[in-house]
């Protein structure tokens with residue numbers, strides 16, 4: 001079921017919507033390509049941090065075509081709300097949720113991570129994936145995400161990262177700057193060429209402004225406790241987790 005709710009019309013939201021609107025077809029396959037074939041591993045690790053509590057209601061922010069939401073449903077008895085700013089992504093999610101036969105357990109909402117249309121403490125757990133590079137104020141978004149989780153509820157995220165070792169960073173740089181745009185073009189045409197070209201500089205630029213230590217601090221300042229992280233695949237993927245603190 002697709003529910004249209006409030007949509008923030010900010011400049012960054014328009015950029016994300018423009019970037020993601022042509023992408024839902026073949027998204028999951030191409031996400032593997034853009035993550036060096038590691039997206040599935042990273043996603044399983046992240047989802048593991050929220051399903052261990054067997055939550056009743058989970059919010060998945062930046063759900064895209066719903067891959068994380070559908071995996072949470074498969075691995076727990078939870079009902080899931082998948083939220084995204086891009087209508088085309090939610091339309092793809094709606095089809096995939098129906099194909100999985102879990103439409104009674106997944107609701108889809110069009111809104112932004114900056115302004116979630118839910119009261120404080122609504123959810124038992126929350127996941128968000130590849131979101132913070134698209135928002136101008138990541139700390140404010142992390143605080144808004146934490147707001148809607150009940151005290152004690154699990155929060156987990158997945159994002160790309162820059163490998164810390166200089167040798168792997170050089171290889172990563174060459175892959176993201178040279179191979180990705182070409183591989184994107186060959187497999188997905190002009191739109192995926194643009195994504196391939198955008199991704200490397202977007203990741204590097206994000207961590208220049210908001211390094212990992214800063215991000216951990218932003219989670220803590222948002223009232224998230226027991227914050228942990230794991231850099232996976234030589235540091236190309238970053239899974240973070242924590243719990244909403246008791247005020």
Ligand SMILES: C[S@@+](CC[C@H](N)C(=O)[O-])C[C@H]1O[C@@H](n2cnc3c(N)ncnc32)[C@H](O)[C@@H]1O
Pocket residue numbers: 013016017020031061062063064065066067068083084085086089111112113114128129130131134135
């Ligand atoms: C790379 S996709 C990730 C999709 C999905 N989480 C996955 O892992 O397959 C990023 C998603 O973030 C969404 N997005 C970007 N900025 C957003 C915002 N401010 N609020 C909500 N969704 C946003 C985009 O529309 C896009 O669907």
